[in-house]
Amino acid sequence: MSEFPRYQKIAALLAVSIVVIVTLAAISASGSNVDDDDTTAAANAEAEPINVPILERPRALWSDIAPTIRGAENTTSPVPCSYVDEREPEPNNFLSLTPALTFICDQRGLPARPIAPGRVVMIIDQPPLNSFKADLVSAGNDGPWLRAVSYGPFVVIDHGPLNGTANATSVYAALDSINPDLRLGQLVDTSTDLGVLSARMVNDTIVNGVLAFEFLSDDTRFGSDPLRDSPVSAAQSSALAAKLAPSFRLPAPTCTLPFGNNDLVVGAPREYRSGTHNGLDFNCGTVDHEIVASADGQVIFVVDDYVDAPTEDRNGVLANAAQAIDTPFWTLAMLYGNVVVMDHEIPGVDGHVVTISAHLSEVAENIVPGALIEAGTVLGQAGNRGTSTASAGVLDNDGSVHLHWELHVNDRPVGYLQDPVDTEPLYRQILCGASATDAGC
Ligand SMILES: [Zn+2]
Numbered sequence: 001m002s003e004f005p006r007y008q009k010i011a012a013l014l015a016v017s018i019v020v021i022v023t024l025a026a027i028s029a030s031g032s033n034v035d036d037d038d039t040t041a042a043a044n045a046e047a048e049p050i051n052v053p054i055l056e057r058p059r060a061l062w063s064d065i066a067p068t069i070r071g072a073e074n075t076t077s078p079v080p081c082s083y084v085d086e087r088e089p090e091p092n093n094f095l096s097l098t099p100a101l102t103f104i105c106d107q108r109g110l111p112a113r114p115i116a117p118g119r120v121v122m123i124i125d126q127p128p129l130n131s132f133k134a135d136l137v138s139a140g141n142d143g144p145w146l147r148a149v150s151y152g153p154f155v156v157i158d159h160g161p162l163n164g165t166a167n168a169t170s171v172y173a174a175l176d177s178i179n180p181d182l183r184l185g186q187l188v189d190t191s192t193d194l195g196v197l198s199a200r201m202v203n204d205t206i207v208n209g210v211l212a213f214e215f216l217s218d219d220t221r222f223g224s225d226p227l228r229d230s231p232v233s234a235a236q237s238s239a240l241a242a243k244l245a246p247s248f249r250l251p252a253p254t255c256t257l258p259f260g261n262n263d264l265v266v267g268a269p270r271e272y273r274s275g276t277h278n279g280l281d282f283n284c285g286t287v288d289h290e291i292v293a294s295a296d297g298q299v300i301f302v303v304d305d306y307v308d309a310p311t312e313d314r315n316g317v318l319a320n321a322a323q324a325i326d327t328p329f330w331t332l333a334m335l336y337g338n339v340v341v342m343d344h345e346i347p348g349v350d351g352h353v354v355t356i357s358a359h360l361s362e363v364a365e366n367i368v369p370g371a372l373i374e375a376g377t378v379l380g381q382a383g384n385r386g387t388s389t390a391s392a393g394v395l396d397n398d399g400s401v402h403l404h405w406e407l408h409v410n411d412r413p414v415g416y417l418q419d420p421v422d423t424e425p426l427y428r429q430i431l432c433g434a435s436a437t438d439a440g441c
Helices: 006-030 038-043 062-068 130-139 144-150 234-247 311-324 329-334 420-432
Strands: 082-085 101-104 118-124 154-162 165-173 175-178 195-202 205-217 280-283 290-292 297-303 338-344 353-360 378-381 402-409
Touching: 062 101, 118 165, 118 311, 118 329, 144 297, 144 338, 154 175, 154 311, 154 329, 165 311, 165 329, 234 402, 234 420, 297 353, 311 329, 338 378, 353 378
Parallel strands: none
Antiparallel strands: 082 101, 101 205, 118 154, 154 165, 165 205, 175 195, 195 205, 280 402, 290 378, 297 338, 338 353, 353 402
């Protein structure tokens, strides 16, 4: 995937950005409508120049395109406005990487509404992190978590099976604010206000009433690649584990390690959500266990204010997953509770390595998107947020307090779709190398 370390990529992007800004200034001064010249072409050797600025592109209505998108037939437009198709590659517009539709309403304050009935599975109310946008643009695409932090305030709806698909999910992003009455797990329909539209910079113009919208059917982005590719072979997993091991340490060093129990590792069945386990469970028993960064890296996504859905609503979400015979990406993310997602550059590993530390009772104050931290830095305290016990109103219950921890390479857990008998040694190798004397290793 990426050939360069993140910092080099950002530096390269800055260089390109400066050239683009200078070029834009020159174009502006000359009054020319030509949006390219030799200087820009040279600087953008790896990226196609902008051909048509977004605001000058053809617009269309959701009702025109919905019948052509698998799973979106007979749905309602999220806003009563036309959209610009953002699937055109464009070097300085991160939305073009999502592949999203940008609805432009020319008016602030309009509500965004679900395209069909469904359950709220994600509510993130934080401003977009522009430095991450830069990274996304320079790398082409760095996965769903970085993209999510670049969205600004957003809401995700799991529609369950829709129009012949096993699962449909819609994302409403770049909101100005989110409806304060909205709750995780809540059943919503096409009349529910999700949040209000903002003004946003689109290219170099402030545009009122912008909604960035994504639609996923069966975890496949509209017009793009699947969130998860086919599994790697056991031999590839083993080679990967050997490369990862020198950089990793135990994420919950004082909790019980999952090794020796195949129900607590990757590949174990998780019938309650009709899927399989994508991580390791470290049983902690009490919340006074520190959860630490398992490797040096950057914090890229954080939920620290999680409010558990009531059991009835959580079960409604799980019922949607049952239809899909797997837990869709954003639905699984809801079940993480308070969570810290980190991105790691690991020598010798091609592509992005991501870790997910879930169910925390508390996230440490300094753990915010963008923070660069070292292995061993405290991320927060063990907890049970996002579990059925917390959903029933019993927070930080002894028996249910555990760290759910995932390790992904290029958006796929190490050992994905492999048998627990085969994944257990992989993770033992990755996490116990530097701490073989720890109990349980
Ligand atoms: Zn787990």
